[in-house]
Amino acid sequence: MSDTKKHVIVVGAGIVGVSTAIWLQRDGHQVTLVDREGPAAGTSYGNAGLLASGSIVPVTGPGLIGKAPKMLFDPDQPLFLRWSYLPKLLPWLFKYLGHANAADTKRIASALYDIIGDSVADHQALAAGTGAEQWIKPQEYMVAYNDRAHYEGDAFAWSIRQAHGVQFEELEGAALGEQEATLSDDIKFGVRVLNHGRISDPGAYVKALAAHVVAEGGTLVQAEVSDIVRENGVATGVRAGGETISGDAVVVAMGAWSGKLSKLLGLDIPLESERGYHLEFWEPSKMPKTPIMVASGKFVLTPMEGRLRAAGVVEFGGLEAGPSRAPFELLRRAVRKAMPDLTFKEETEWMGHRPATTDSIPVIGEVPGTRGAYLGYGHQHVGLTGGPKTGRILAQLIGGKKPNMDLTRYSPSRFAG
Structure with missing residues (x-):
């Protein structure tokens, strides 16, 4: 004391x-x-419920400046902007994009790792004796790619994780199907990331x-x-x-x-809201074994109490405006593509605000x-x-x-x- x-x-x-x-x-x-x-x-309440110890690589990786404009005009990309908010966003955005280079990405990853690298143990220590322990589920985590070439496009990010001791295994073909049978046949490559966890009901x-x-x-x-x-x-x-x-x-x-x-x-x-969205599918017909990041859509499928949550998307639009419809529709399409046979009793929607600094x-x-x-x-x-x-x-x-x-x-x- x-x-x-x-x-x-x-x-x-x-x-x-x-x-x-x-x-x-x-x-x-x-x-x-x-x-x-x-x-x-x-x-x-509304996050993906993932204890993402390996999520140390920021959105501002090398190449973002070139990719972002194309993403904004593609309705199938998980980046949205309320154009009326752009004048207010610009000063923050210029500083934010100034970190979209290899050196800053490595520096940011190092700072994040020291905060989140032992997340499961940190949560277990926090919750000990509180009654909240029941929602902590230590387990691995899957990142699902279309194929090996898609995965290799993320080589820089995986090299940073590996340098910080994040342990992972590559899965392809039958090995991927054996690990996770709920995914579409179009997803042919996966990375199983060890020493992660989830919260089965964040709220x-x-x-x-x-x-x-x-x-x-x-x-x-x-x-x-x-x-x-x-x-x-x-x-x-x-x-x-x-x-x-x-x-x-x-x-x-x-x-x-x-x-x-x-x-x-x-x-x-310099603080902005990276507005995030989720859909929840109650009483789903199938449930993944572990949380899955679907790399093509940059969203996470997380098993939760009585429902499957799909969470992701980045939208810049400030704190005042209500939810946009397009992010929900994108998530819906992406989930259908990743799990085409999924059925459920009820679907619910949520939008919230992730706090993001320029660095x-x-x-x-x-x-x-x-x-x-x-x-x-x-x-x-x-x-x-x-x-x-x-x-x-x-x-x-x-x-x-x-x-x-x-x-x-x-x-x-x-x-x-």
């Missing part, structure tokens, strides 16, 4: 905020969780973790936080729902909605110039995967401990000035 017990206000009750709260409580601190909609209301999992925070003496407040209270350069609380909640430290972990509070703290973090690396650490104010967001496609490690780092920093890793890569100060 830390020498000084603090009252920490954690703004955001998704996987990062709830993980931070649990690790703070284990270190002896008092915690108040504040969220506008309650636990697991956003991306922590229920995060809600159970939040319930544990309350059971351990934490407070859950459903309200919108409008400001961080500061006195003499120190964060002393938040204004939420018209009232002030006082504390000794504040953590902003609101995912894609974190930008406003960060600006109030003097930091203009694809999360923001984790204390705000420069404001003691006691901490940020934890920006995990783009790997928020569920990296939530527990991020929460543990933040709890250590708040408790005056020094994590045994290079935190400068995640520091909020990299966007200062």
Whole structure:
């Protein structure tokens, strides 16, 4: 336990905020969780449910600048843009695309690996004794390609994973069919990635973790936080729902909605929503053995409690606009192509917001110039995967401990000035 017990206000009750709260409580601190909609209301509910330890290669790989325009005009590609949003997006997009090169891809992958590389173990440690353990399913993961040539087109990404110790096996022909019989015959090549896992119901999992925070003496407040209270350069609380909640430290972990509070703290973090979509097929006629990334459509098929979830797509359109129809239709077509014999009782849709920084690396650490104010967001496609490690780092920093890793890569100060 830390020498000084603090009252920490954690703004955001998704996987990062709830993980931070649990690790703070284990270190002896008092915690108040504040969220506008309650636990697991956003991306922590709607994600692919994958503990993707090997998903360290960012979207901004070499060649993206050349591919992106063609993808935007192809209705069968998983990249969408609301054109009316383009003027607002452009400053962020120019910085984002500036990292689409080999050197930056390797640097980003190294930073991500240190957050997500032990994801299954991190989740098991987080959930131990909380009642949420039941949703953690350690298992392998499949990446499905049309054929070997399709796979070899991703050679650079696989070389980066291999350099970081990610273990995988190539499967072709009969070996692929033996591993996964639910896929279309058009999918002729697969990569079985070891030491991964899934959460069989992400929403229920995060809600159970939040319930544990309350059971351990934490407070859950459903309200919108409008400001961080500061006195003499120190964060002393938040204004939420018209009232002030006082504390000794504040953590902003609101995912894609974190930008406003960060600006109030003097930091203009370049943050955008990579809008993601999912379809769920309830009582499906067939279920994959493991989660499957269908490489041609850049979406994941994940077995969940009573249903199969297909999650993916990137759409740039900001936080305000409602869902677009085209991404749902693309997902529908892609699932039909990957699993042509699939039948189901009911289908449901969801759209949510992945928080993405321009350099694809999360923001984790204390705000420069404001003691006691901490940020934890920006995990783009790997928020569920990296939530527990991020929460543990933040709890250590708040408790005056020094994590045994290079935190400068995640520091909020990299966007200062």
